[in-house]
Amino acid sequence: MPLDRGSDHPPPVVPKDIRPRTSDAPPGARRIRILAATAVAGVLLMVLRAGGWASSTRARCRDRGSQQQKTIALPAQRGALVDRNGYELAFDRLSDTVIATPYLVTDAQGRRCGSHRCLHMTESAVLAKLIVSGGYSVVAQA
DSSP: OOOOSSOSSOOOOOOTTOOOOOSOSOTTHHHHHHHHHHHHHHHHHHHHHHHHHHHHHHHHHHHHHTTSOOOOOOOOOOOOEEOTTSOEEEOSSOOOEEEEOGGGOSOTTTOOOOHHHHTTOOHHHHHHHHSOSSSOEEEEEO
């Protein structure tokens, strides 16, 4: 091995695995490409897995949906509605009620419609219910 002229030491021996770079890529570029490829593969795997899960879930829900359709009649469990004195405000029975709006009845005394016969009341009682102040009047209740 020839010696350098200015020194009496031999030139350093360069191992084969440490060679000067011949490509223009910056150091670590290969590592970055591998990392990017791994990330893309991971995202692709998650998308495929989610698509498979969604299709299998849809089929399972469709099959189970027919089992869950059922109508059950439940009676309402509630007590009576009462005011502070204990009188019932609402009853659980059918009733017919005739309600009039007195300020819309213009000629209550002049009209003789015969409604008192249907209500089983006297004509004067119906007139008394129609000539009141307020928004509405309960004429008859059965």
